Amino acid sequence: MHKQLNEKDFxxxxxxxxxxxxxxxxxxxxxxxAGTSIMRAAAEGGVNVPKLCATDSLEPFGSCRLCLVEIEGRRGFPASCTTPVEPGMKIRTQTPKLQSLRKGVxxxxxxxxxxxxxxCPANGNCELQDMAGVTGLREVRYGFDGENHLASKKDESNPYFTYDPSKCIVCNRCVRACEEIQGTYALTISGRGFDSRVSPGTDQSFMESDCVSCGACVQACPTATLQEKTVIAIGQAEHSVVTTCAYCGVGCAFKAEMKGNEVVRMTPYKDGQANEGHSCVKGRFAWGYAxxxxxxxxxxxxxxxxxxxxEVSWAEALDYAASEFKRIQKQHGRDSIGGIVSSRCTNEEGYLVQKLVRAAFGNNNVDTCARVCHSPTGYGLKQTLGESAGTQTFKSVEHSDVILVIGANPTDAHPVFASRMKKRLREGAKLIVIDPRKIELVSSPHIKAAFHLPLKPGTNVAMLSALAHVIVTEGLLHNSFIAERCEDRxxxxxxxxxxxxENSPEATQQITGVSADLVRGAARLYATGGNAAIYYGLGVTEHAQGSTSVMAIANLAMATGNIGREGVGVNPLRGQNNVQGSCDIGSFPHELPGYRHVSDSTTRHLFEQAWGVEIQPEPGLRIPNMFDAALDGSFKGLYCQGEDIVQSDPNTQHVTAALSAMECIVVQDIFLNETAMYAHVFLPGSSFLEKDGTFTNAERRISRVRRVMPPKAILADWEVTVQLSQRLGYPMNYKHPSEIMDEIARLTPTFHGVSYAKLEELGSIQWPCNDDAPLGTPIMHIDxxxxxxxxxxxxxxxxxxxKVTRKFPLILTTGRILSQYNVGAQTRRTENVQWHEQDLLEIHPHDAEDRGINDGGWVAIQSRSGETVLRAKLSERMQPGVVYTTFHFPESGANVITTDNSDWATNCPEYKVTAVQIKPVSEPSDWQQKYTRFSKAQQDLLDQARPGHA
Amino acid sequence: MDMENLIHMANKIGEFFESVPDREEALLGISGHIHNFWAPRMRSQLLECVDSANSEGLKPIVLEAIRAHRNNLLPRH
Structure with missing residues (x-):
């Protein structure tokens, strides 16, 4: 989908x-x-009134005085941006007087x-330049020698864009974008009159300010005042292609603005239905890793x-991988090998990997990294509501009166959706946050949570039952909804x-650490405050009772009738770009595409007929089971596409021991990731910029990923799987990923209506999309x-x-931050490291003082699984007794500490609760020292293959 | 596979279903869950454990569920 560089601005x-x-x-x-401005009405009618301070992503401001019009019967020259239409109005947008006024401005x-x-870097894409042309400016009578801002100093502190005050026309678009779209309020206009200038914070540089580098200000700037450094370096793009971001589960649509095969910049696509023209620092700027x-x-x-x-040819590498898999199966049996596919891969790639495992390997040993994040969502929502997916569209939040956020930190992990949520909160919706930490949402500019329930990690279920207790015992149930829509028994x-x-807030406060009054207040608000929506993340799922919590959330929504319409629902915020999709298309070992169990003979026969092979009726191994089986000698070969299990899975030493026990590990990735250091075959993968395919975001929205440059490794990822399958004796015949989607659609009832042609037509589609819902299903469970x-x-x-004990008295919980993404393989290779160059251990000052730990000092973190060393960051965001870290850097070894404990239903790891002790130290842990040596040795082995790269 | 871990996993499933008011439903829930999500090699080992003298680590409700629905848990060869 090639797009013009700039969409029409109304x-x-x-x-x-x-x-x-x-x-x-x-x-x-x-x-x-009704309510439309005269400016927009004119634009819709094909007349573009001159403008500078107006843009259709922002509320009108009326400051530039260029958009003046004449209205018959009215005096003066009102601004068309701030004047709403009225029936029968007669407008003139161009008269000699208007021409003269605009020219003067x-x-x-x-x-x-x-x-x-x-x-100027904006040359050819500058609204000021355009307006000079439109208004017929031919001279400046005042000359250029008067007082001016031309010598103002440029701020180049941000790694991705510059701020050049000399080019600023003080239109306020950047300030308003920061407020209205992003909701950070990092920018202001400092000074008065002639001294008025855009200022980050209190006359700080951009990097010193609260700016989160979402790019909204750069996007809004009509001149080169705020300008991407890539545009300054290589000039304006000559074409653009709409594609989908490969970071989080929001699934923002972007325009890749290109010069030939080179990306100039990524700009959020205004018509993107998931993001509506907004972006975050990762999607907007952190694409250089590609x-x-x-x-x-x-x-x-x-x-x-x-x-x-x-280094070998594709043929030799694939021949070797296939021969090894065949050898292992001959020697150790059909079930001795399997595959793992990342949720970073496209739907089509994931579908092919599970097909290869089921059809060419002949077993069901396939799993996805959704195992370690949202598998409890799939299980819990299927059990309660009947479908393994969130119920709403992101836009639905605009109709919410109460927003309950539990176990999620949207401003860091899902920033573009967080901005939409914050906008609704600023409009007056009430907020309940259930989280051990005082996350940013609890108190941020113009937002204050009505309730923050700072529970102890691992007590979500007790908390959710207590909320339910209040709703039931205080008569707050939606009885008619329950009677009509739910199973009575x-x-x-x-x-x-x-x-x-025992489930009352008074009883559970001993467990959760949250006072009963707060819980009662939050429950009353959720049940009686109007449209109430629940948003949750990995703080719900990555627990020993992750699936139970998901079911408890669904119970709350049903009990209060908050499901089946706009503004309500159960909304899992998926971690990676295609978590929803990878689950949809059959990457779990027990399910074929469309969440149908492998033991269901009707479904199995459907696929057997289509694929021409017998499919095993038994579930295969899940990721943690694969590791256990590897250690007992019954699992020997692995095809791992796009996933870094060594860094992202818990109990690193258990994982590496399992991989070391295997005979053939094939890794397909763009980098030599931590898992690849244990591999025998490396198949170079493609970045999202080199792919055709689709991602499905957290709102079930299927969006196209479009190739903007050829694969650097020649073969696209799906072609690699096809060729491997061919060598295993199971040919697959596809000419393009669209044909893979056609096959998914043919075999999966919820996808029957999905095709690339329809995606082209509609922009994106929320499944189910079939004869009953030909345009997709924004809101589920309506009737x-x-x-x-x-x-x-x-x-x-x-x-x-x-359990916490005297030996391990603190609880470690792990999470993400805004600038880095997951294992960091992508973002660590960008300038985002300027915001976060290492993982830190956040600790409450009281806990630090008790142990003689100083801010910035090295601390050892010991758990039952292992020990690592990080620098301490003292923070009152933490409650005493709880420490926190991220896992974006492999040398941090965050998962050396996490344990094998997992959700009872799905084996999703209990990342969020690890009992630890911490103490000040002066050197890295044994594991870190060994890791450094191993990593260096592996890098040397790589360098020997690629001497020119060393 | 690590028997201790399999017992632990089975007990965690048992803990969830212990709160189901109808005992038969709970037993079916436990065996059904293991049937639906555990690979045959894991189920075989668990059945071996139940058949042996080493099943004391299993919660009574899990043992009861496995014994009551043993046929459902046998791998289909």
Whole structure:
């Protein structure tokens, strides 16, 4: 989908109303929605009124005085951006007087603007330049020698964009973008009158300020005042392609602005339905990893992991991988090998990997990294509501009156959706945050949570049952919804269970550490505050009772009738870009595409007929089971596409021991990641910029990923899987990923209506998309639940086995931050390291003082699994007794500490609760020292294969 | 595979279903969950454990569920 570089700007936002207004603009009848501005009405009618301070992503401001119009019967020259249409209005957008006024305004702007258009980076894409042309500016009568800002110093502190005050026209668009779109309020206009200048914070540099580098200000700037450094370096793009971001589960649509095969910049796509023109620092700016020098673009093989890598042809690498898999199966049996596919891969790639495992390997040993993040969501929502997916569209938040956020930190992990959520909160929606930490949402500019319930890690189920207890015992149930929509017997059992005194807030406060008053207040608000929506993340799922918590959340939504319409629902915020999709297309070992169990003979026969092979009726091994099986000698070979299990899975030493016990590990990735250091075959992968395919985001939205440059390794990832399958004796015949999607659609009822042609037509599609819902399904469970009647499930709190003791008195919980993404393989190879160059251990000052730990000092963190050393960061965001770290850097060894404990239903690891002790130290841990040596040795073995790269 | 870990996992499943009011439903829930999510080699080992003298680590409800629905847990060869 090639797009023009700049979409039409209507000047002011679209309005919604049942009423239409007809008016006359330059003699032409125009009918628009009531509330629309004259500027937008004119634009919709094809007349572009000159403007500078207006843009359709921001509310009108009326400061530049360029968009003046004449209205018949009215005095003066009102600004068309701030004047709403009225029936029968007669507007003139161009008269000699208007021409003269606009020209006069432009003269003033240009008298204090550098006349360096030919060498300016915005040349050819500058609204000021355009307006000078439109207004017919031919001279500046005032000259250029008066007082001006031309010598103002440029701020180049941000790694991605510059701020050049000399080019600023003080239109306020950047300030308003920071407020209205991003909600950070990092920018202001400092000074008055002539001294007015855009200022980050209190006259700070951008990097010193609260700016989060979302890029909204750069996007809004009509001149080169805020300008991407890549544009300064290489000039304006010549074409653009719409694609989907490869970072988090929001799935923002971007325009890759290109010069040939080179990306100039990534700009958020205004018509992108997930992000509506907004972005975060990762998607907007942190794409340089795709062309990083660490990319490996040639296949490599070796017999042992102590051997140097040897660059070989694709044919030799694939022949070797296939022969090894065949050898292992012959020697150790059909079930001795398997595959893992990352949720970073496309739907089509994931589908092919599971097909290869089921059809070519002949077993069901396939899993996805969704195992270690949102598998409890799939299980819990299927059990209660009938479908393994969130119920809403992101836009739905605009109709929420109460927003309950539990175990999620959207401003860091899902920043673009967080901005939409914050906008609704600023409009007056009430916020409940359930989180051990005082996350940013609890208190941020113009937002204050009505309730923050700072529970102890591992006690979500007790908390959710306590909320349910209040709703039931205080008569706050939505009885008619329950009677009509839910299973009566299951509801009765659940009602009796949550009503027990042991589930009251007064009883559970001993468990959760949160006072009963707060819990009662939050429950009342959730149940009675209007449309109430629950948003949750890995702080819910990555627990020993992750699935139980998901079911408890669904129970709450059903109990209060908060499901099946706009503004409500159960909303899992998925971690990676394609977590939803990888689950949808059958990457779990027990399910074929569309969440149908492998033991279901009807479904199995459907796929057997289509694929021409027999499919095993038994579930395969899940990722943690694969490790256990490797250690007992029954699992010997692994095809791992795009996933770094060594860094991201818990108990690193257990994982590496398992990999070391295997005979053939094939890693397909863009970098020599931590897992690849244990591999025997390396198949170079493609970045998202080199792929055709689709991602499915957290709102079930399927969006196209479009190739903007050829694969650096020649073969696209899907082609590699096809060729491997061919060599295993199972040919696959596809000419393009669209044909893979056609096959998914043919075999999966919820995808029957999905095709690349329809995606092209609609932009994106939220599944289910089929004959019943040809345009997709924004909101699920509207008239009935997918499973028929909603099923309440009893959610008994069971304390985790990971107990604090005298030896391990603190609880470690792990998470993410804004600038880095997951294992950091991508973001560590960008300038984002300027915000976060190492993982830190956050600790409450009291806990630090007790142990003689200083801010910035080295601390050892010991758990039952292992020990690592990080620098301490004293923070009152933490509650005493709880410490926190991220896992973005491999040398941090965050997962050396986490344990094998996992969710009872899905084996999703209990990342969020690890009992630890910490103490000040002076050197890295034994594991870190060994890791450094191993990592260096592996790098040397790589360098031997690629002497030119060393 | 690590028997201790399999017993631990089975007991965690048992803990969840212990709160189901109807005992037969709970037993079916436990065996059904293991059937649906455990690979045959894991189920075989668990059944061997139940058949041996080493099943004392299993919670009574898990043992009861496995014994009551043993046929459902046998791998299909």
């Amino acid at each position: 000047g002011t936002p679209e309005r919604t109303s049942d009423r239409e207004v007809t008016l006359e603009i330059d003699g032409m009848q125009v009918t628009v929605t 432009m003269e003033l702007y240009i008298s204090d603007h550098p006349l360096d258009c030919l060498t 062309t990083h020098q660490d990319r490996i673009t040639k296949p490599m093989i070796r017999s042992k992991i102590t051997d140097p890598w040897r 299951a509801f009765g059992q659940w009602r009796d269970f949550v009503s027990l005194p 009935h639940f997918v499973r028929g009647k909603g099923r309440f499930i009893i959610t008994q709190y069971v304390a985790t086995d990971e």
